[in-house]
Structures are given as C-alpha cells and as structure tokens.
Amino acid sequence: MFRPTDRYFQGRTAILATKHGKQQAIAPALARLGVTVVVASEFDSDCFGTFSREIPRCGTQEEAALAKAKAVLAQTGADLVLASEGSFGSHPQFPLLPSDRELVLLVDRRHDLVLRGEVLSLETNFNHATVSNLEEALAFAARVGFPEHGLIAMAQADPLPNTPIFKGIQSEEALQRAIATLQTNSPTIHLETDMRAHMNPTRMRVIAQAAAHLAEAMAQGCPQCGWPGFVACESVPGLPCELCGAPTAATKANRYRCQRCLYEQTVAVSETVAAASQCFFCNP
Template sequence: MKNQQLFSNRVAILATMHQKEIVIAPLIEQLGIKVIVPTNLNTDVFGTFTREIERSGTQIEAARLKAEKALAITGESLAIASEGTFCPHPSLPYISSNREIVIFIDKENELEIIGEEFSLDTNHNYQLVQNLQEAYNFAFKVGFPEHGLIVLASPKDSHEIFKGITTNEQLEEAVNYALKNSSTGKVHIETDMRAMYNPTRMKNIEKATRNLLKKINNFCPSCGIPGFEITQRIKGLPCASCYTPTLLTRAVKYQCKKCGFSQEELFPDGQYADPGQCMYCNP
C-alpha cells in the first residue's frame, strides 16, 4: 500500500496560529495532501509559553488535543499539530534544549504518527535586568531583533506583559513601563518562543516535520501501512579495539502500530564503536 493511495488529494488541517505552516506545509504537501490552516482555531487554549494558560497534559497530549480540535471544527479526517518544550538538557543541566514534536492524525485509516526533534540549538533564555542597557545586552545575546522578546515586571505576573517585541522602540517602551511598575526595581526579560518570533525554533519544527515524513514513508513489511518506526534501541555495540560491549546502539527494533509486526535491525550506526566510547579502553 503506497502513501499516495492513502493521502493523495486529501485535505489536512494544520492546527496553528503561529505561522508554522511556513515550514510544515511544503513538506506535508509532498504526500499529495493539501494543507489548510483554519482561521477560527485558537491553539493558545491548550497552553501558552507566556504563562497565561497552563499546557493541557503532556507535550504529546497537548499536540493531540490541537489536532482533534482542528478535526472537530472542520469535519475533516486528517490533521497535523505541533508542540514544543524547552528545558535543561538531561545530561547538561546548565544548557537549554528544545524538543519539538509534530503529530499526524488520520481518522480515516486510524493512524497516529509522531515526528520529533531534540536539539541543543535554541536561544531559550531569560534574565532580570534593572536598566535599558542590560536589556539591550540580553537582547543582542539572544539574536534580537530577528528573534522576538517578552518583557514583564515579574515572571509570576502575566497581566502586564509585552510579547512579540522585535524593534528597539518596542523594547524601550516595554522595559521602561515594566521598570516603572516593578516593585523590585528589576524586570523580567525573556526570549519569545512562539514559532513566528523564533526562527531557531522554526528550524527545529521543520526538522521534526522531516522526521515525521520519514516515518510516514516507512511502510510496515507485513501490512504496508505507513509509520513503521523504531520503538526500542538495544545497547551493546562492541568496541572496535577490545570488542567489549559499549553503551552505544547495537540494534534497533521497528514495530507497526497497526498490526503489531516487529523487526530488528542490527548495527544501524556501524558494526563497531569508537574506542573513545569504551569504558575499558577509555575509562
């Protein structure tokens, strides 16, 4: 079964209000799908980076809710949505990381496929500043004005908040106002992580979409349905020098969500590990 047969000449609703169609639509349309962005869908109700609304559930659950809402208001059977998170890297806690997922839901064929990208390439940052010069120093460090900013008197106060700051005039107005209304003499400035104000994040969304496309184009050898993907990585790749098992991947397991068929692939990254990755050769 080819993906063209499943998706050709169908319409997919992209649940976004932050211009993610710029990077998502051209890739999804390679499947023969027409991508439409609804004008009456407010995705902010499922959570905002700017704290007004807490995210609904996990990252995947929030993306799924967006897609399901898009289907509900349009009556279509194919939907796409994305969701991002920013947090300290699990191994490098002082460095921010960005995980992006793009979910693809096909009600007609009972399919749900998720593309993802985990990246250290992010400008996610914040700082307390007490004057305009400190605000400018922070701004240029995080890629302003190409990347937007957010300013508020306190990180716990989302009522007086300036978002989507992309000009010097906007930055000065926001910082001066926040300083005037701050009880501490400092104001909170941070990167605006909404996709249309953050080209670095937009690139990660594109990479997640490419990962999604790769999964869609990987068919189950048993039933022919798209989405035959890696569900497990098995460690133990032998060292090229001493042949001791390392923590690197020796094999991967693919599984079909539809029929349950699974298949193991040995040595996806090569037959041996670099001795520099071996706990015995390089303790």
C-alpha cells in the same frame, strides 16, 4: 524493508491549527508525500495554552497536541489534521543546557491512525533574565539573537493579574518603550525569549526537523501489514569496540515495531565497530 504508503496519504489535504506561521516549517516535508497543508484560519490555538503566560497549558505535550487536533477535527469536519507543540527546559541528559522538544502529530480519521514526529534539540535560544535598565536588557537581547528572535517583557516572572505583558518585541524602540512602562511600577524587569514560532526562527527550524521525522513515519509502511508508521522504537546497544571487540554503549541495531499489528524487525546499523573512545576498557 518498508512497504510503500502512497495510497494512504497521496493527494490529501491536512488541516493545521496555527496562528504562528508553523505551516512554513511543516508543509514542505508533507508536500513530498503529496499532502497539502492548509491552515485552519478560524481556529484559535491559544485557547489550549500559551508560552506567554495568559493561559496555562494543561496535560503533557502529547495530550495538548492531541486535544488541539481533536478540536480541529470537530470544528472543521476534516479527516486529516496536524498539531504541533513545543516544550522548553533543561535537556534530560545535560541538565545545564536548555533544550527544545518539538512534537508534530498527524491524526488521520479515515484510517483511524495517529502518527508523530519528534525532535529533542539543544539548538534553542530559550532563556530569561532579570534586568534593571535598557543597557542590561540590550546585553541579554544580544545573547539570544534579538531582533530576529522576539522578546517578552513583564514586571516579574509570575506576573500579577492585570499587569502588562509585552510580547513580540523585535526592535530596540519597542524594548525601550516596554522597559519605560514597566519601570513605573517595578525596579526590575523580567525578560524572556519569545518562543512562539513566528517570533523564533531557531524554533521554526526545529519544528521543520520534527515534521521531517513525521514524514518519515508516514512513508514507512509495515513489512507485514503495510500500515504507515513502522518506525524505530528502541535502539540496541553493544556495537563492538574497534580495538578490543568488547561491546560498547553505542547502538548496534534499531528495533522497529508496527503500531497496528505489532510486527517487529531489528535492523543493524551501517557501522560495524565503535570508536575506541566509546569503549569501557580502552578508554575507561
């Protein structure tokens, strides 16, 4: 049903603003569409807010990504720019579980087009703890994939200005040094997972999933106008129960919509029945 979109992106170069190695997660998916990803070397994305506290991020995740992309457009004169933003917190459906929402945005000035790839994943080590000695720190570290995943240490979760923040801790020696320094002023220490992409291979994998989702949007041209970004915008519930045939909450179709011409198409999922375990009557 999708029209090909090669003429939009094939052979182009997209500039990605990152100091944290995100190109390794994003470039492969775009390479399959003939797009080369180049890192904006002079660009300091940290001025748009950091996870490690020095600069608060303004606006929503989407606004932050768009602001970053626009700054790169202005600074480099490029016509194709990528920006990536992560957001961590409770999962909207499972509030007790931490989640990672990753957004990868593509801004195409030549075609006046913004496309997005997004993933909400329960796969994250996002976590924090208050510890009072190295033993407790190492126990926390062991739970969050240390030392492959980095840690951040500070005296308290809301550190006072001009107090030290130790970022990118990836060895027991570095952790020990950070704790020894912080303990001279504070009996307890706040530890948290370093969520910067180059310090967090789990996050890097979720960014790659968001990039794959973006590449899908780029490749799916609208059946009516041919414009890229013909993606599912909502799911239609009501897949019938395998036993009694009553409609369930399971998705029976996905509705696709074109951002440009607003053409819509509803496409049935490949399954024809839902498991009885999802049925309100058979499995109340």
